[in-house]
Amino acid sequence: MLFNSIAFLLFFPAVCLIYFLIPVHQMRIRNLFLLCASYYFYMNWEPVYALLLLSSTLVTYLAALGIESYARWKKTCLVGSIVVNISILFLFKYYNFLAGSIESLLTSCGLGIDIPKFSLLLPVGISFYIFQALGYSIDVYRGTTRVERDLATYALFVSFFPQLVAGPIERSNNLLPQFKAEHRFDYERVMEGLRMMLWGYFLKLALADRCGLIVDMVFNNVGSHNGGSYLMASVLFPFQIYGDFAGYSLIAIGAAKILGFQLMENFHRPYFAASIGEFWHRWHISLSTWFKDYVYIPLGGNRRGQARTYFNLFITFVVSGIWHGANWTFLCWGTLHGLFLCIEKALGIGRKKYSGWRKVGRIIVTFSLVSFAWILFRANSLSDAATIITGIFTRFDAPKREFANWFGIMIALGIMLYKELGEELGWKINPAESKSWTVRHLYIVLMIAYILLFGVLGGDQFIYFQF
């Protein structure tokens, strides 16, 4: 079930209504209801894949119990949990890619071997819930979180519908205790959640999908466009992916907030970052902190000398690239970010504090580097990426005219920049946070009207669902 579908707009109010009708002290019933709603939400895509979700849940649940109960087998339980979960991920996400790559390699060596492949659809959100469940296993092993003995509560932690398919990837010590707290209907909290959801819908439908009309046209048909169109699409894609993913996260966080749950912030105005390091503190925060806690630090972090720090950083970003998808483009994207960060660290850029025009300059440079890397991320293949990058410099011509879409993008971008610039500079200019009740409510009305009139309401998928 997509957040931007009529089905969700009917499903979510119904869930809220029933949830708040269940007496507040009947937490177990409330949690069981949310668990059923979450599985229903997930099974709307492909019912059979709920079995994968259930398997991952059971494996990590039992592993955690084993870790706590059998000190001698602690490590074995953890390794077992990791192996099973990563195997599921590998089978569904990476096996065909690896088999294809090996086949190509062998063919180029003159060995025409046919490796069998599976015709499996990638289950929605598999990377997200597996990482969340794995994080729990590791936390229990480290002793930083208490084991959850109630299977239903734990299953709800893994499958909680607002953040099930594209995060934020929650930590057990943040979300699990919330399932044991009483959540009363709170007017201010509900209204704040609604405003967050609305802003998320704006980012997705008015900005991301509008940019997507141009970006997809160019990136999905590279041969038919010129350098001007490549540049245009490359400049728009950063806003498309931001609107898409930050929009999704805000809808998820807002929906959870309405129900009384506080999910972690996932985006913090990333394009105002003055360095690549800062960008990763602002972009997909739940994933970057996951990689920091469960990959970078276990590798040794920055505690084993400068060379090893660079290596650890680089490897973490390569893995992050692969996490995004089974394609060389994602691997190169992660590698490039790893390189950027190593260079930044070597030059000491991330440590310096900038202000005034120098900060503006740094923001522009960072945005340009990030946008360049996004070309690799979005391109359907490395050869497409190469065509686009070389085309920008060698085949530059006026792009195809897309007046209406540009008009819509400019308005949406203007609104987004107004809000985010205000927040970045601490100006109180956001009508959503006005002290006036009327202004706050008019803001909601105008946002809904804007989306109805100018939003791209075709029910497009969220980009990050494919990961």
Add this chain to the structure above:
Amino acid sequence: MKKFVISFAFIIVILFAVDRSVGRVMWWVNQHTNDVSGPKIKYLVNDVDEDMVLMGASRCNCHYVPSIISDSIGMSVYNGGVDASNNIYAHYIVLSHIMTHHKPRYVCLEVMTSDFEKSDDSFMTTTFFAPYFGINERADSVFRLAGTYTMYKVSHLYRYNAKSLSNILGLVVNRQQGGDNGYIPYPRTDNYPDTLIKSATVRDIDSTKLRYVQKFIDLCYANGTKVIFTVSPSYSIVDRDYYDVIKEVALHNDIPFMDYHTHGLFLEDAENFRDQIHLRDEESARRFSVIFAHDLKQVLERWNN
């Protein structure tokens, strides 16, 4: 909870007021815009009175020059091709509106495989005609099928969603220049297709679309209008006849089928095309229209004798 109910009620009431008032403004914009397709749809719905109406999507819009065809067949011709309205549901909506005020002698439909094959976004193009929701029950039946009927009924703003930006922009920029009775030449381009399509994906046949093709024909016949199907050139060599299904329909209904696709017209030079399915510019459209007009004249003569 009481506070929430008050907030909710306030939002609904104000939203209703905004929806209706801005909806009225958008209707005015829709009637006065000089965007590419807005004035054409308005003309088709309200005013078209030509003897022959050419219908279809962008290929129709930019391949047929009415003045050339009109000179050849000796009757008035209007090019009613609407960009991106590439399937039978959109054509059926347009035809339903036309038939309420005018019975053309001939309707010439430029068919595409999307008129009878399954696709993910079959009803997407019907959204262009949503501003005219509620004035023609036959046309509205397509919105019922598309599942948008209730939303259009509830929200007036939503009716303008598909074309709101281009309609507003059309108040400032006149994109109707160089028009010839509905034909609006595409801007010149230096692009041309780099590969000749030799085969295309074969999709399953959509029985609902085929039913609407038949409804389209029946509606014409019921109003005394004769139908002609045509397929203009593409930059492709076909390894099978993609139009065999629609040709059968044409044969069954005694409809002439003018096929310039399997004839491989203009394939000698990629620069005759701007992309794989559109002729390059006004010059190539005129060249094609001369050929089409000549053949059409013969079809009409055979028909009338």
